[in-house]
Every structure is written in structure tokens, then in C-alpha cells.
Amino acid sequence: MFVGDDWAEDHHDIEVMHSVGRRLARARLPEGVTGMARLHPIVGEPAGEDADKAEVLVGIETDRGPWGRALVAAGYTVLAVNPSQAARFRDRLGVSGAKSDPRDAHVLADMVRTHGHELRPVAGDSAQVEAVNVITRTHKTLIWERTRHTQRLRHALRDYFPAALDAFDDLDAADTLELLGKAPTPAQAARLTVAQISATLIRARRKNVAAKAAALQTTLRAEHLAQPEAVTSAYAGSVQALLAVLNVLNTQIKTLQGQVEAHFGRHPAAEIILSRPVGVVLGARVLAEFCDDPARYTSAKTRKNYAGTSLITRASGEKKAALARYVHNDRLIDALLTQAFSTLRVSPNAHAYYQRQRARGVGHNAALRQLANRLVGILHGCLKTGTRYDEATAWSHHAELATG
Structure with missing residues (x-):
């Protein structure tokens, strides 16, 4: 028995195919427990009395989530099909370019029927490594998001506050975010005192505070080309929004790092x-x-x-x-x-x-x-x-x- 499962966010288009390529059943099932309960009779009915002995191969483009795990738990052999493979196989069955969810289910069923031996079965990974996968991917995604927002901050500062780029090497560092939050405009930054800058550097655990504070003050007070006051004010509002996002990202990245270390430390391969x-x-x-x-x-x-x-x-x-x-x-x-x-x-x-x-x-x-x-x-x-x-x-x- 060969099953094509075209997955969407809220439903699955299913086609059951015989070994000779004849369609045995087709249905659209809802996502979740209801859909899974309806799937088993659709697959089992064509097999009749031999349903318990029949081998069922399911082709699906995504093997993650509760649905994929439920297919494996039901005893089906689940084959993960790369979407690029499925798209190229679709062209073998027709050159018109027509596409629909039921047709994609047919393509997947025929693909596992004729090329199932070349497709990758869903791996039997442990729940521990799945937990590590979830937390590390979220952690890395937030790091990438921080990089994107830091680049946005850099572009904004370059347009209205170039002195800040000369003063701060690391735009997502805690002391940089705090000082820019206090003084988001060139005029406000020029009024920062050495004591204020030093206190921020101390909270960020920087070394050589006195020398760095004096150098920062000198750089921030240097003359640079400026934007009109109204434009500078608008940029300052945009920068403060970016600073708020970066502060949240820094906090969550640090929190998730602890969870990454905890989940990874519990895995036998660590x-x-x-x-x-x-x-x-x-x-x-x-x-x-x-x-x-x-x-x-x-x-x-x-x-x-x-x-x-x-x-x-x-x-x-x-x-x-x-x-x-x-x-x-x-x-x-x-x-x-x-x-x-x-x-x-x-x-x-x-x-x-x-x-x-x-x-x-x-x-x-x-x-x-x-x-x-x-x-x-x-x-x-x-x-x-x-x-x-x-x-x-x-x-x-x-x-x-x-x-x-």
C-alpha cells in the first residue's frame, strides 16, 4: 500500500495507491486527532482481511510534528520527500504545469511506489535530541535576528549620528545599548559626562574604564555633519525602538543559552x-x-x-x-x-x-x-x-x- 500525504497547515490531502499504480482511495483530512482517526480506515479498507499484514509506505514532504510521529507510531513506513524532488517528479507525470493539493498527493504516492527504495525513511531519533534541536534552533534564530537588528541600527546611525559608529565597536553590547538609550541624538551624546559614561562601562564590566570613558566622550563631542532637527528626532525614535528590541533579544539569547546547555548536557552523546x-x-x-x-x-x-x-x-x-x-x-x-x-x-x-x-x-x-x-x-x-x-x-x- 502506497500513500501520498500532501501536508498543509490545517489539512492533509491523501491518496492511497495499489502496487500497480491504481488509485484505491482519496480524501482530504483535517489536521490533528480527527484526521488521523479517519486516515486508518481509509488505508486499511482496501487491504481487507490482510490489513494487519499489509506494509504501508507513506510519502510526505515534512516529517516533523505530531502528525509525522503519529504515522510512525501507527506502524507505517514514513518516507521523507524533499520538496525539490517532488517538484521534479511532478514534471514526469505531466508537462502542463498544473498543480493542486490532490495532484501532489498523487505524485507523492506514485513516487514512493516507484522510488521508495531510494527515499530516506524517517529517522528514529530520540526525544532528547529533538528537544536539543528545538532549543538550539530557536537560540540560533534569535542570534540571527540580533544580527539583522544590529545592521538596521548601524544603517540608521550612519545616516544621522556617524559619531556613534566611531565611538562604539560593538553595537549590540550592553554598554552601547545603555548609552545610546540615554543619548540617542548627537546633541544629547555630546552632553554625556565622563562620570555617566564610566558608570555604564563599570556595569558592563569593562576594563580600563577611565581611559575608555575619556576616549568615548572625545569621540562623541567631535564635529560631524548633521541632519535637520526634525529628521534627527525621527531617527532617534527609530533607534530607541531598535535598542528596545536588541535588549530583549540579548536577554532571551542569554536565557536560551542556559537551556541549550541543560538539554545538551542530558544527552548521552554530549x-x-x-x-x-x-x-x-x-x-x-x-x-x-x-x-x-x-x-x-x-x-x-x-x-x-x-x-x-x-x-x-x-x-x-x-x-x-x-x-x-x-x-x-x-x-x-x-x-x-x-x-x-x-x-x-x-x-x-x-x-x-x-x-x-x-x-x-x-x-x-x-x-x-x-x-x-x-x-x-x-x-x-x-x-x-x-x-x-x-x-x-x-x-x-x-x-x-x-x-x-
Whole structure:
């Protein structure tokens, strides 16, 4: 039995297909318990007395959420279909470009019927790693939002208060936000005293307070081109709104970081991941995106392919090229590249590996990706064997090549 499930926010279009491609049933079901209760009879009725023995393969574009978990719990084999794959498969069944939810359900059902052996089954990840995934993704999303709002603040200050950009290096820092909140216009900033600036720097736990306060005051009192008073007032109101958002984001990011550390610390793989030269938050992100189903990655190569750090080969005739993967998990590749960059400072072998790539004429980004690819292989070996990271063992082969 082959089922196509085209998911929408409040309903599911379902098509049940026979092994020969004949449609057995079609329905639109509501999201939630009611829809799931109606699904089972629709799937079971065509099988008749053999319903308990029938194998049911469900193709669905999203495998997250209660609906996907309920499908797995019901005993169905759930296959996750990438939306890009489904769109290309749709073109095989018709070239008119017509599209509808019932038709998409038909495409998914036919796809799992003919290519089910090539699709990825939904992984059996633990609830612990799902919790880590949820909290780390929210934490990272807020960090990205802070970066966006900081850039908006920078653009606004550049247009009416350029002295602030000269005075403050870190626009989302606590002391910067407090001082700009007190004095959002050039005239107000010029009236700040050394005592006021010093008190703010002390609350932010800055060092060399006296020298920094004097330098800040001098910069803020320097002459700059100015906007008309009405325009400056409007910019000041906009900046104060951005400052309020950044203060909230800073507070919530700090709160969520504690929750990331707590959830990650309870996972059995945390000890192995943290044995490598990587921080807690970064380690949590890597675990959250790789997840922990032991059957998901059969080899280091499959883990590298999923990570997007390995190259892809495009060959046609006598032409052959190895190219970077541009289709990947953005959050995972971000964590892996950040991890690779930070490893350069603490791992002599990783730094030597990076330098060898650079010596071959490889650019910084490509060399960093190759280092990340190597670190993914090391991580796979550690997780597969349940052993902690050891610098000498992990890099022994490359050390021999370097000396040889």
C-alpha cells in the first residue's frame, strides 16, 4: 500500500495507491486527532482481511510534528520527500504545469511506489535530541535576528549620528545599548559626562574604564555633519525602538543559552562531542542537526554527504569537476564551519591540515570546508565506536603523510 500525504497547515490531502499504480482511495483530512482517526480506515479498507499484514509506505514532504510521529507510531513506513524532488517528479507525470493539493498527493504516492527504495525513511531519533534541536534552533534564530537588528541600527546611525559608529565597536553590547538609550541624538551624546559614561562601562564590566570613558566622550563631542532637527528626532525614535528590541533579544539569547546547555548536557552523546575542541553551544548545534538515530548514517561518507562538506562530482564525456555542495542544511553547515574555524586555534594538527590545503593553492573558504569535512569524519568515528576524541589518534594518518 502506497500513500501520498500532501501536508498543509490545517489539512492533509491523501491518496492511497495499489502496487500497480491504481488509485484505491482519496480524501482530504483535517489536521490533528480527527484526521488521523479517519486516515486508518481509509488505508486499511482496501487491504481487507490482510490489513494487519499489509506494509504501508507513506510519502510526505515534512516529517516533523505530531502528525509525522503519529504515522510512525501507527506502524507505517514514513518516507521523507524533499520538496525539490517532488517538484521534479511532478514534471514526469505531466508537462502542463498544473498543480493542486490532490495532484501532489498523487505524485507523492506514485513516487514512493516507484522510488521508495531510494527515499530516506524517517529517522528514529530520540526525544532528547529533538528537544536539543528545538532549543538550539530557536537560540540560533534569535542570534540571527540580533544580527539583522544590529545592521538596521548601524544603517540608521550612519545616516544621522556617524559619531556613534566611531565611538562604539560593538553595537549590540550592553554598554552601547545603555548609552545610546540615554543619548540617542548627537546633541544629547555630546552632553554625556565622563562620570555617566564610566558608570555604564563599570556595569558592563569593562576594563580600563577611565581611559575608555575619556576616549568615548572625545569621540562623541567631535564635529560631524548633521541632519535637520526634525529628521534627527525621527531617527532617534527609530533607534530607541531598535535598542528596545536588541535588549530583549540579548536577554532571551542569554536565557536560551542556559537551556541549550541543560538539554545538551542530558544527552548521552554530549560527553563524546565535548571531548573534541568545541564549545557547549556549538556542540549542541552539531548534535541537533545530525540527530542521533544510530541507523541514519551507515558510514562517514554518508554523514559527510548529509553535512554538505564533501564535494560532488559532475562528469560528462571527458569533462569532470569536483564542486562544493550548495544544497545542504544551512544551520548544520554554519555550525560545522564555525567549529572548523575555532579548531584552528586549539588543534595543532587541524591547523597543519588547513595550512597544507592553503599551500596547494586552495582558498580560505574551501580549505575551511575541507577541514570541516575531516572533522565530520572524526566525529562519526567517535560516535560509532563510543570513544572520546584523541588528538593523536584522530590525525595519525595525516601526520604520517605530512612527515612522509
